[in-house]
Amino acid sequence: MTRPTRVVVVGDVITDVVAVLSGPLAAGTDTAAEITLGGGGQAANTAAWVAAQGVAVTLVGAVGGDDAGRDRVAELTRAGVDCAVERVPGVPTGTVIVLAADGERTMVTSRGANLRLSAEHVEKAVAAAPDAGHLHLSAYTLLDASSRDAGLRALAAARERGLTTSVDAASAAPLRREGAQTFLGWVRDVDLLLVNADEATVLAGGLDPAAQGRVLSATARRVVVKRGAAGAVWVEGRTATVSVVAARRVAVVDVTGAGDAFAAGLLTAWLGGATPTAALDRATELGALAVSSVGARPPA
Template sequence: MTAAARIVVVGDLITDVVAVLAGPLATGSDTPATIRVSGGGQAANTAAWLAAQGVPVTMVGAVGDDDAGRDRVAELERAGVDCAVDRQPGTATGTVIVLTGDGERTMITQRGANLRLSAAHVAQAVAEAADARHLHLSAYTLLDAESREAGLRALAAARERGLTVSVDAASAAPLRRVGAATFLSWVRDVDLLLVNSDEAAVLAGGLDPAAQARALSATARRVVVKRGAAGAVWADRSATVTVSPSRRVAVADVTGAGDAFAAGLLSAWLSNSDPRSALSHAGDLGAQAVSSVGARPTP
C-alpha cells in the first residue's frame, strides 16, 4: 500500500474553543488567556493532518444543521478533506472548551451531533469510498453509548471490505468507565491500536511502556504507546519493540498533538515504512502540532 491510498476516518467533528492560560487557573476568579475558536475533534484533526501530507482522506461524521456545522465542514474541505458528514437538524454541532497551559490540557466536552452519528450513515460512507484501503476510527465514537453502534459498524464495514483498520483509544476517563475488557473486545485484531500513557495504564495496568505495548499486542496486531515529550513505543506480535526518542521543541499548545502523531504514523506505515521510520515521521508531525496554537495544520 502507498500513501496515495485513501484513508477513511470516522469520528468526531467539533468546534474547539482553546484557551491558552497565562498562568494557573484561578478558580472562582479571572485567569488571563489567549483564546482561539477553530475546528477540532480527534477524527477531523487526524483527517486534516493526513490531507496536509497529500493523503487522500474521507472524513465520516455528524454535525448540526447550524452555522458551526457548516463552518466545520467548509474548513475541512478547504484543507483538502473529502467530507461524508451527516447534518443533523435540531442538534447543535459539538463543542469542546480546551484549557491548556504548562504542557497539559483539560477538555470540557459537549459532543452534540456527534452522538447522533448513525451506523447506516457510516456503512454508506465506507461503501461509497471505493478507493479506500484503510479505516481509522476515533474511539470516542465507541466510548459513548449513543454513538457506539456507529463505531462498531465502522469496524465491521472495514473488515467486510478487506480494509486495514486502526483505532485511537481517545481518552482515559471514558475508557475507565466502559472498562478495559469491554473496550479490548471491541478492537480485537485491529491492525493498529494507538494509546497514550494514561490510556495504556487503563488498558494494560501500571507496567512500563514497552511492557504495556507488548501486553496490548495480544489484542491488536500492532500497538503504539504515545508518550508525548518522552517519545513513543511500538510493539507487534512478532515481539518487536521499537522505541522512538522525544522531540525537543518549544510547546505553544498540546491540543491535537496526538492526532497529528496518528496522521504521521498512518501515512508512513501505510507507505510500508518500518516501525522506526514511521514513529520518527509521527514524532515530527506531533512536534509541529505543539509548536502552534490549535489542533490543525497551519494553513
C-alpha cells in the same frame, strides 16, 4: 516509500474554543488567556493532518444543522478533506472548551451531534469510498452508547471490504468507565491500536510501555504507546522486537491535537511502507509541529 491509498477516518467533528492561559487558572475570578475558536475533534483533526500529507482522506462524522456545523465542514473541505458528514437538524454541533497551560490541557466537552452518528450513515460512507485501503476510528465513537453502533459498524464494514484498520483509544476517563476488557473486546483484531500513557495504564496496567504493548498485542496486531515528551513505542506481536523513538525537543505552545497529528504521521508513513521506526519518527515530527502552535489543525 509509496503513497498510501485513501484513508477513511470515522469520528467526532468539534468546534474547539482554546484558551491558552497566562498562568494557573484562578478559580472564582479572571485569568488572562489567548483565546481562539476553530475546528477540532479527534477524527476531524486526524483527517486534516492526513490531507496535509498529500494523502486522499474521507471523514465520516456528524454535525448539527447550525452555522458551526457548516463552518466545520467548509474548513475541512478547504483543507483537502472529502467530507461524508451528515447534518443533524435541531442538534448543535459538538463543542469543546480547552484550557491549555504548562504543557497540559483540560477539556470541557459537549459532543452534540456527534452522538447522532448512525451505523447506516457509516455503512454508506464506507461503501462510497471504493478506493479506500484503510479505516481509522476515533474511540470516542465507541465510548458513548449513543454512537457505539456507528463505531462498531465502521470496523465491521472495513473488515468486510478488506481494509486495514486502526483505532485511537481516545481518552483514559471513559476507557476506565467502560472497563478494559469491554473496550478491548470492541477493538479485537484491529491492525493498529494507538494509546497514550494514561490509556495504556487503564488497558494494560502499570507496566513499562513495552510490556503494556505486549499485553495489548493480544488484542491488536500492532500497538503504539504514545509517551508525550518521552517519545513513543511500537510493539508488533507479543514476542516481536520493540521499536522506540524519542520525542522532538520543541517549545510547547499548545498540546491540543498533538496526538491526532501523531496518528496522521504514523498512519501515512506506515501505510506507505515505512518501517516501524521510520513511521514513529514521522509521527513524532508531526506531533512536535502540532504543539508548536495554537489549535488542533495543521498550521497554514
